[in-house]
Amino acid sequence: MMYPWLWRHLPGPTWARATIVVLAIAVVVFALFEWVFPWVSEMLPYQDQTVGE
């Protein structure tokens, strides 16, 4: 469906497409670990350890 569609629309031979996919996944995971997850975790209270009003 969407993933096969993306795959079909990537340019180049199979090895080039595979390289693009690996790079894209690396970029996505990096963005998640650096910015998205820290931001999400701020919203979640299960890690709070301070007392306060």
Place this chain on the structure above:
Amino acid sequence: MSAQSPPHADNERPAPAVPAPRRRWLTIATGVTGEVLVTAGILLGLFVVWQLFYTDILSGRTQHAALEDTDFAEDFRVPPVTVIDGVVNAADTEAPIELIPDELKVYSPTGAPITAEPAAPETFGRLWVPRWGSDYVKPISQGTDREVTLDRLGIGHYQSTAMPGEVGNFAIAGHRTSYGKPFADVDKLIAGDALIVQTEEAWFVYRVTASQIVLPHQVEVIAPVPNAPGALPTTASITLTSCHPKFSAEKRFIVHGELEYWAPTGHGYPQEVFDKS
């Protein structure tokens, strides 16, 4: 009409003609939904990996860097030691480790050099807890904001509570899970355990007196006299706060302690650093 669709006797249209595109859309919708769900599952899995492992690595690194930035007389790296009859020697070279002589120990907060409260998130001290391992030493930094202090630097000092050795309540918070989890074993502390705070000017040896589990809004645990808000303090207390139960924000695990003695830095380590854990 193709040969595969024989003409019908009545005016009914051939069976596959209408359902075909509908089935196609159904297949696409199901497929995309499946992919979205699988993707969501992978994202949740990645979040767990990030929370449980990656924050430990990142935060562990910044905490170690913060320790290295503290330039106190006694190094935070202590070699493995052997303790025989109160004499502490390096395990490999048998070189004696300098211990604070008794005459320098002051068994009251009187005269203790008090570090001025810095701006967040400056690191101003180190916490040594032999119960948590002979190599347990972590930086203490200013503030209890998660993003600024606790998630990066580990242990944070509640703003405007007493500083180490000061009469009042030196209150600090730390993660019990992930982010380097400085207070992972907060529930293992028992009365009498040493909590040793090192600043640029002095060593402060506190002793655990009590622990309790409270609700997050019970700020009286960090009052100048713990659990007695409004009372005038006469002793130097220490209070540790962490979450409870693990991976939950429902309650807080609290440990209280009292200052036993303080001593100036530059004359060796307190004997308690080498207490058996």
